[in-house]
Amino acid sequence: xxxxxxYYKKVEGVRGLTVETRKxxxxxxAIRKVMKFAEIGSNxxxxxxxxxxxxxxxxLIASHDVPPFHKSxxxxxxxxxxxxxxxxxxxxxxxKVIDEIGAGFVTTKKVGPFEAVxxxxxxxxxxxxxxxxxxxxxxxxxxxGKKYMSIKRSFRSGDxxxxxxxxxxxxxxxxxxxxxxxxxxxALLATFGYEKVRVSKKPLIGIFATGTELLEVNEPLVPGKIxxxxxxxVQGQVxxxxxxxxxxxxxxxxxxxCFEAIKNALDEVDILITTGGVSVGDYDYLPxxxxxxxxxxxxxxxxxxxxxxxxxxxxxxKLLFGLSGNPSACYVGYELFVRPVVKTMLRSYTPYLQSVxxxxxxxxxxxxxxxxxxxxAATFKEGxxxxxxSGLDKSNVVTSLSGANVLIVLPGGTRxxxxxxxxxxxxxxxxxxxxxxxxxx
Amino acid sequence: xxxxxxYYKKVEGVRGLTVETRKxxxxxxAIRKVMKFAEIGSNxxxxxxxxxxxxxxxxLIASHDVPPFHKSxxxxxxxxxxxxxxxxxxxxxxxKVIDEIGAGFVTTKKVGPFEAVxxxxxxxxxxxxxxxxxxxxxxxxxxxGKKYMSIKRSFRSGDxxxxxxxxxxxxxxxxxxxxxxxxxxxALLATFGYEKVRVSKKPLIGIFATGTELLEVNEPLVPGKIxxxxxxxVQGQVxxxxxxxxxxxxxxxxxxxCFEAIKNALDEVDILITTGGVSVGDYDYLPxxxxxxxxxxxxxxxxxxxxxxxxxxxxxxKLLFGLSGNPSACYVGYELFVRPVVKTMLRSYTPYLQSVxxxxxxxxxxxxxxxxxxxxAATFKEGxxxxxxSGLDKSNVVTSLSGANVLIVLPGGTRxxxxxxxxxxxxxxxxxxxxxxxxxx
Numbered sequence: 001x002x003x004x005x006x007y008y009k010k011v012e013g014v015r016g017l018t019v020e021t022r023k024x025x026x027x028x029x030a031i032r033k034v035m036k037f038a039e040i041g042s043n044x045x046x047x048x049x050x051x052x053x054x055x056x057x058x059x060l061i062a063s064h065d066v067p068p069f070h071k072s073x074x075x076x077x078x079x080x081x082x083x084x085x086x087x088x089x090x091x092x093x094x095x096k097v098i099d100e101i102g103a104g105f106v107t108t109k110k111v112g113p114f115e116a117v118x119x120x121x122x123x124x125x126x127x128x129x130x131x132x133x134x135x136x137x138x139x140x141x142x143x144x145g146k147k148y149m150s151i152k153r154s155f156r157s158g159d160x161x162x163x164x165x166x167x168x169x170x171x172x173x174x175x176x177x178x179x180x181x182x183x184x185x186x187a188l189l190a191t192f193g194y195e196k197v198r199v200s201k202k203p204l205i206g207i208f209a210t211g212t213e214l215l216e217v218n219e220p221l222v223p224g225k226i227x228x229x230x231x232x233x234v235q236g237q238v239x240x241x242x243x244x245x246x247x248x249x250x251x252x253x254x255x256x257x258c259f260e261a262i263k264n265a266l267d268e269v270d271i272l273i274t275t276g277g278v279s280v281g282d283y284d285y286l287p288x289x290x291x292x293x294x295x296x297x298x299x300x301x302x303x304x305x306x307x308x309x310x311x312x313x314x315x316x317x318k319l320l321f322g323l324s325g326n327p328s329a330c331y332v333g334y335e336l337f338v339r340p341v342v343k344t345m346l347r348s349y350t351p352y353l354q355s356v357x358x359x360x361x362x363x364x365x366x367x368x369x370x371x372x373x374x375x376x377a378a379t380f381k382e383g384x385x386x387x388x389x390s391g392l393d394k395s396n397v398v399t400s401l402s403g404a405n406v407l408i409v410l411p412g413g414t415r416x417x418x419x420x421x422x423x424x425x426x427x428x429x430x431x432x433x434x435x436x437x438x439x440x441x
Numbered sequence: 442x443x444x445x446x447x448y449y450k451k452v453e454g455v456r457g458l459t460v461e462t463r464k465x466x467x468x469x470x471a472i473r474k475v476m477k478f479a480e481i482g483s484n485x486x487x488x489x490x491x492x493x494x495x496x497x498x499x500x501l502i503a504s505h506d507v508p509p510f511h512k513s514x515x516x517x518x519x520x521x522x523x524x525x526x527x528x529x530x531x532x533x534x535x536x537k538v539i540d541e542i543g544a545g546f547v548t549t550k551k552v553g554p555f556e557a558v559x560x561x562x563x564x565x566x567x568x569x570x571x572x573x574x575x576x577x578x579x580x581x582x583x584x585x586g587k588k589y590m591s592i593k594r595s596f597r598s599g600d601x602x603x604x605x606x607x608x609x610x611x612x613x614x615x616x617x618x619x620x621x622x623x624x625x626x627x628a629l630l631a632t633f634g635y636e637k638v639r640v641s642k643k644p645l646i647g648i649f650a651t652g653t654e655l656l657e658v659n660e661p662l663v664p665g666k667i668x669x670x671x672x673x674x675v676q677g678q679v680x681x682x683x684x685x686x687x688x689x690x691x692x693x694x695x696x697x698x699c700f701e702a703i704k705n706a707l708d709e710v711d712i713l714i715t716t717g718g719v720s721v722g723d724y725d726y727l728p729x730x731x732x733x734x735x736x737x738x739x740x741x742x743x744x745x746x747x748x749x750x751x752x753x754x755x756x757x758x759k760l761l762f763g764l765s766g767n768p769s770a771c772y773v774g775y776e777l778f779v780r781p782v783v784k785t786m787l788r789s790y791t792p793y794l795q796s797v798x799x800x801x802x803x804x805x806x807x808x809x810x811x812x813x814x815x816x817x818a819a820t821f822k823e824g825x826x827x828x829x830x831s832g833l834d835k836s837n838v839v840t841s842l843s844g845a846n847v848l849i850v851l852p853g854g855t856r857x858x859x860x861x862x863x864x865x866x867x868x869x870x871x872x873x874x875x876x877x878x879x880x881x882x
Contacts, residue, residue, distance in 0.1 A: 048658055049688065052677040066840070068662055075720075104654030106665040121720070122654050122766075124665040168840055175843055182870075183677030184816075184842030187768055190673035195659040213545030213563050217489055218636040221509055224547040224565040232631035236493040236624030247490065279516075279562065325563075327628055357824035375625075383798035383863070384824055399507070399609055401625030402616055405873070422824070429623075429872055432846070 022301035024308060026412075027336065027371050028439040033298045034337050037314050041203055041270065041345035045196045048189055051181045054199035055242065055346040060175040060185070063192045065165030070125040073162045077116040077138060077149055078129035081157040089152050097140075097147035099126075116149060125161060132160035178347035180242075180431055200346040203243040205338070206269035207231055208262065210251045210277035210286070211325050230275040230330045233401070234323070237334045240428075241342045243271075251277070255285060259292055266293075266318060271341065273334075276325025278311045286311065286322045295320060303370045303412060307333045331401055332373045335428060343433060353426035355409070355438030358385035364410065364417040371412040375404035378425055387425050405429050409438060463742035465749060467853075468777065468812050469880040474739045475778050478755050482644055482711065482786035486637045489630055492622045495640035496683065496787040501616040501626070504633045506606035511566040514603045518557040518579060518590055519570035522598040530593050538581075538588035540567075557590060566602060573601035619788035621683075621872055641787040644684040646779070647710035648672055649703065651692045651718035651727070652766050671716040671771045674842070675764070678775045681870075682783045684712075692718070696726060700733055707734075707759060712782065714775075717766025719752045727752065727763045736761060744811045744853060748774045772842055773814045776869060784874060794867040796850070796879030799826035805851065805858040812853040816845035819866055828866050846870050850879060 025033075043057040072078060079095060087093040095116035099107045103122035111117060111128040119125070119132060138149040168174065175185050181199070189197055214228040215221065231247055238245040248265050251258045251274070266272055277286040278300070290297055295313035300322075302308055306329035311322035319341060323333040335353060343351035358378055366372075377390040390403035406425040410417060417423060424438050466474075484498040513519060520536060528534040536557035540548045544563035552558060552569040560566070560573060579590040609615065616626050622640070630638055655669040656662065672688055679686040689706050692699045692715070707713055718727040719741070731738050736754035741763075743749055747770035752763035760782060764774040776794060784792035799819055807813075818831040831844035847866040851858060858864060865879050 048673055049676050049686075052680045064662060068667060069664065101665075102653050104652070104666050122652070122667075174840060181677070182843065182846075183674045183681060183772065184845055186677040187670040187674035187772075188840065188843050190658045190670040191668050193658055193660075193662070193668060211545070211563070212543050217631045217634055219634075221505060221634075223510065224542075225545050226509060226563075227632050227634060229628040229631040232489055233624045233628035235490050236622070236627040239493045240624060245490075331624065331628075354821070356821040359824070380795070380797040380826075383800070383826060385821075399615060399629065402623065402629050404625055431870055 024301040024303040024370070025299050027302050027304040028437060030299050030302045030310075030312070031336060031340065031437060031439075034312050034319065035340060035344070035351075037317060037319055038341040038344035038351070039317070040200075040347055042201045043198055044201045045198055048186065048194055048197055051186060051189065051197040051199060052183070053242070054181050054197070054202075055348060056175060056177045056179050056181060056185070057198040057200050057347060059173055059177050060188060060192070060194075062168045062170050062172045062174055065170045066168040066191065067162055067164055067166070070164050071162045072119045072121060072123055072125060072132045072160065074132055074134045074160055075121050076119060076132045076134040076160070078111070078119045078126050078132055079116045079155065080111065080113065080129055081131040081155045081159065083114050084131070084133075084151060084154045087151050087154045092139075092150045092152050094148055094150045097149055101126075118147075130157040130161065131155040134160065176349070178349050180348070203270040203342050203345045204268070205238050205243050205245045205342075206265045206272045207234055207238075207245055207247045208251050208265065208272070208274045209249070210274055212253060214250055214276075216250070230323070230325065230327055233327065233331060234273060234275060234334055237331070237339070238342075241334075241339045242346050243342045253285075255288065255292075258285065259289055262289055262320075263293065266315065266320070270345065271319050271321065271338065273321045273323060273338065275323050275330050278309045278322040278324060290320070290322075304332075305368075305370050305372045307336075307373070308370070310337065312337060327401065328375065331375075332407065335407065335426070336373070348433060350433035350435045352434050352437050353407070353428065354430045354432060354434050355424050355426050355436075355441065356385060357422050358387040358406070358408075358425045360408075360417055360419055360421045360423050361386045361388045363419050364389065364408075367416050368410045368412055368414045372410040373426075374408040374410060375400045376406045376408040376425060377403050378406045378427070385425065387423065463750075465742040465744040465811070466740050468743050468745040469878060471740050471743045471751075471753070472777060472781065472878060472880075475753050475760065476781060476785070476792075478758060478760055479782040479785035479792070480758070481641075481788055483642045484639050485642045486639055489627065489635055489638055492627060492630065492638040492640060493624070494683070495622050495638070495643075496789060497616060497618045497620050497622060497626070498639040498641050498788060500614055500618050501629060501633070501635075503609045503611050503613045503615055506611045507609040507632060508603055508605055508607070511605050512603045513560045513562060513564055513566060513573045513601065515573055515575045515601055516562050517560060517573045517575040517601070519552070519560045519567050519573055520557045520596065521552065521554065521570055522572040522596045522600065524555050525572070525574075525592060525595045528592050528595045533580075533591045533593050535589055535591045538590055542567075559588075571598040571602065572596040575601065617790070619790050621789070644711040644783050644786045645709070646679050646684050646686045646783075647706045647713045648675055648679075648686055648688045649692050649706065649713070649715045650690070651715055653694060655691055655717075657691070671764070671766065671768055674768065674772060675714060675716060675775055678772070678780070679783075682775075682780045683787050684783045694726075696729060696733075699726065700730055703730055703761075704734065707756065707761070711786065712760050712762065712779065714762045714764060714779065716764050716771050719750045719763040719765060731761070731763075745773075746809070746811050746813045748777075748814070749811070751778065753778060768842065769816065772816075773848060776848065776867070777814070789874060791874035791876045793875050793878050794848070794869065795871045795873060795875050796865050796867050796877075796882065797826060798863050799828040799847070799849075799866045801849075801858055801860055801862045801864050802827045802829045804860050805830065805849075808857050809851045809853055809855045813851040814867075815849040815851060816841045817847045817849040817866060818844050819847045819868075826866065828864065
């Protein structure tokens with residue numbers, strides 16, 4: 001049985017009588033409904049060199065003092081400060097140099113009165129010494145085959161010594177789990193001996209495209225058809241958000257086959273995304289599949305543009321995102337709804353897109369009956385962020401997405417904006433995120 | 442022969458007579474000297490799904506119109522607008538529905554006067570039609586087994602039609618080579634049939650650590666030794682900048698062996714980084730190796746803190762970066778000197794760290810005889826960037842690096858800064874970059 005006819009007939013039967021009317025919910029409420037099902041994912045271990053950009057699955061706590069021993073921050077001589085007490089321009093004090101230690105070595109000698117150890121930057125202080133004299137403040141010489149140095153000023157206990165634990169005391173919490181690992185965190189992990197790092201596993205997101213008009217990227221153009229761009233765009237969004245993907249290709253138009261494909265895919269992935277097929281159009285059959293799966297549809301209409309038909313369903317705690325087939329709507333849908341779920345699975349405490357104020361650099365005269373998310377390009381200007389739309393604001397316009405680094409939020413019920421107005425923008429390329437939804441600030 | 446003794450003796454011999462004095466050059470000049478050797482790297486092809494985050498090696502030009510045909514943006518009926526001319530509330534006009542086309546299909550029928558085709562969103566317009574009537578403005582019915590619809594208003598030619606090329610005309614340059622591929626660019630690549638994408642090859646950066654005090658990450662702590670954190674930190678920086686790395690481990694203290702190791706590594710990589718071993722300390726032997734290689738040392742002292750001993754040499758056009766062994770200096774050295782070279786190899790036209798103004802949120806009383814780069818954490822506050830130092834400003838403090846997302850630039854010759862002062866910050870996590878060095882703005 002052909003799905004298209006099947007579903008077409010179903011709709012035909014009701015049109016004019018009880019035409020399916022969907023009730024839009026506010027975008028803030030839609031995000032909240034989705035986030036109720038966002039749960040922390042599982043963990044895995046990776047080698048330290050592979051940990052960049054991953055999310056820490058456990059708190060990083062200093063397992064020893066840093067530095068782990070008193071050490072010399074300079075090239076010079078380690079002495080007992082007390083021996084230098086009488087040193088002055090007029091009273092040169094001589095020290096016998098009894099050893100020489102490089103970084104990584106420890107002296108085996110006991111340092112007595114008026115004895116010194118030649119010490120290199122980073123080397124451990126001899127036990128008896130409590131000050132370092134920098135090389136350039138000493139005079140070195142030999143006498144009877146023995147080495148000496150002398151100084152003309154006094155030093156206090158602690159002078160030029162990096163004390164054990166002065167950077168970090170053992171037990172200090174350093175980096176909270178859920179933090180994205182940057183080069184500085186990698187340095188800390190190395191310092192504390194993490195050859196392997198426990199990180200959040202990347203959520204696996206399944207992607208299906210729907211649309212009888214779609215060609216795959218390797219197929220030549222034919223009349224009436226266009227290439228599938230959404231699936232590849234979403235793949236990039238998945239990676240940008242810290243997850244990984246499996247692309248299942250295009251759903252065909254047989255309901256039974258689609259149902260089986262989606263059902264099987266659900267077993268293999270953490271999140272399932274479909275692009276297209278969620279409108280009330282005659283050929284849009286995702287609603288029928290959600291019904292047959294017994295999935296709980298959280299919403300199927302949102303008071304926003306683009307992406308009003310974005311549909312999210314849940315089955316046994318697993319989320320199915322029915323993103324619009326329209327590229328801009330699909331893009332916005334991913335960033336608003338899927339991204340914070342991914343970040344939560346990764347243990348991030350700041351799952352939402354960072355929202356900041358920016359100055360609009362051009363007029364946007366269209367009224368906004370619903371909250372509008374416009375693709376924008378933001379730049380810095382004298383310490384402020386300024387923003388322009390990144391191309392035509394038509395929801396089918398793919399080109400505007402390539403230059404977008406923010407979404408401009410134009411609240412519903414506003415009449416249009418003019419150059420110089422302050423607007424809220426959501427930063428798409430910023431990794432830090434925030435724990436507060438722009439709408440709840 | 443033991444290198445340490447060899448080099449130690451060499452230095453011993455001259456100390457007090459012609460102690461090696463290095464002449465610091467301004468940091469801006471140092472960057473300029475390095476960038477003279479920054480050349481565009483080679484290319485490779487990757488599959489579209491693997492292209493996220495890579496850099497386009499060729500301009501992306503629209504290979505066809507977008508949309509590639511006139512299409513309907515709505516579900517409805519395609520008509521000849523002229524037939525609707527007399528339609529009004531009092532004059533309902535009837536159309537015979539002769540076909541039904543979904544997205545991806547084309548009608549084979551010729552549409553005559555007062556005929557219509559049921560058309561779905563995204564479907565190609567029938568050749569004779571020039572307007573679309575939205576479904577909700579029609580009345581549908583059957584008569585004698587034939588389908589009809591009627592309308593009560595007129596439409597003009599072009600109403601509700603997305604015209605071929607209205608988004609993008611064939612031949613339009615869309616994305617410049619050297620652009621980092623984001624999800625929007627991936628959508629464009631898919632639209633134009635790029636199953637494979639020509640991208641800049643990631644530069645391969647070799648990394649050696651030096652330092653007799655260093656343990657590898659998997660070795661237990663022993664007295665006098667610390668774990669090597671720089672190599673792992675730099676690995677993260679390499680990846681963040683868009684390159685890839687090979688870690689060659691720790692150089693030992695045998696000059697001949699070190700020389701061979703570095704010489705062989707140079708043949709395998711595009712850029713070579715060493716951490717440590719560049720000071721004038723007795724155990725620092727990189728200068729001897731540069732000499733033996735016959736490398737051209739561009740500079741070995743910079744008027745900056747931290748990282749004044751950062752040394753860069755060049756051999757047959759290949760750059761050898763001698764970064765400081767001190768973690769913060771090493772970190773700053775990578776971002777200021779290596780990163781823009783990597784970005785240039787990737788074809789980026791904006792190789793430098795984005796520099797913007799920010800308001801200092803705390804006092805920084807230390808005077809700055811030389812330009813200082815302080816690790817900072819910047820956040821947004823009412824559309825402005827505000828910045829704090831991200832920890833102790835001691836160059837050996839690893840913990841301050843993990844929270845850093847910017848470098849605060851405090852120009853040389855300044856007396857210290859107070860809360861509320863405007864400072865320049867360099868954004869470490871921003872991917873866009875700039876073509877203008879902060880110092881030349």
